[in-house]
Amino acid sequence: MTTSAPVVVSRSTLKRLPLYLHVLEDLQRQGREYASCTMLAGKFDFAPILVRKDLEVTGAKGTAKIGFKVVDLIRDIKEFLGWHNVQDAFLVGAGNLGKALLGYKDFELYGLNIVAVFDADPRKVGTRVFNKEVLPMGRMPGLAKRMHINIGIVTVSADGAQAVVDAMVISGIRAIWNFAPAPLSIPDGIILENARLTQSLAVLSNNLKRTLQSE
Numbered sequence: 001m002t003t004s005a006p007v008v009v010s011r012s013t014l015k016r017l018p019l020y021l022h023v024l025e026d027l028q029r030q031g032r033e034y035a036s037c038t039m040l041a042g043k044f045d046f047a048p049i050l051v052r053k054d055l056e057v058t059g060a061k062g063t064a065k066i067g068f069k070v071v072d073l074i075r076d077i078k079e080f081l082g083w084h085n086v087q088d089a090f091l092v093g094a095g096n097l098g099k100a101l102l103g104y105k106d107f108e109l110y111g112l113n114i115v116a117v118f119d120a121d122p123r124k125v126g127t128r129v130f131n132k133e134v135l136p137m138g139r140m141p142g143l144a145k146r147m148h149i150n151i152g153i154v155t156v157s158a159d160g161a162q163a164v165v166d167a168m169v170i171s172g173i174r175a176i177w178n179f180a181p182a183p184l185s186i187p188d189g190i191i192l193e194n195a196r197l198t199q200s201l202a203v204l205s206n207n208l209k210r211t212l213q214s215e
Helices: 011-029 037-044 048-056 070-081 096-102 105-110 137-147 158-170 197-214
Strands: 087-092 112-119 132-136 151-154 175-178 191-194
Touching: 011 037, 011 048, 011 070, 037 048, 048 070, 087 096, 087 137, 087 158, 096 112, 105 112, 112 137, 132 137, 137 158, 151 158, 158 175
Parallel strands: 087 112, 087 151, 112 132, 151 175, 175 191
Antiparallel strands: none
């Protein structure tokens, strides 16, 4: 029996799909049954053909002149993104950013459940953050393998990020979400996604600057 290769899509499409999902979930709460590409496009000033192509990669099926059934489209987007099954994750770095992520309850709606937090600072080890005990780094490899953890979140400072990533790789973690502003080296087969907070701030600041200059 042959299996089809996984669908490969652009990063731009992957970033737009959650935008559509937020709108669709609002429509569902409002009791709306159908949504069209034109309607979704209008929410973000996108071209309808772009939205249609984005939704096609999820396997969603719409009806001509009616659109997509909202409940089915929500399901198809979540399944495509892997958000229909919750993945457990470890977080390393119990500082302010780490605490903020631990306190964000909606992660589980999008397939992420932070089950343990670690830190190399002995002053933080043993304290509790949102009812989770901060564990020493030395416990991570054994727990990761026993709990079959595939996702690691890095919220340490830049100078400590590489050591944390190395420890995650040794622990068998296969996908790393990095919030540290540092270039990282990873072996082949490990997925690394950098959360570029400064890039997002740069876009925001530049747009504000241009808006103020035009007034």
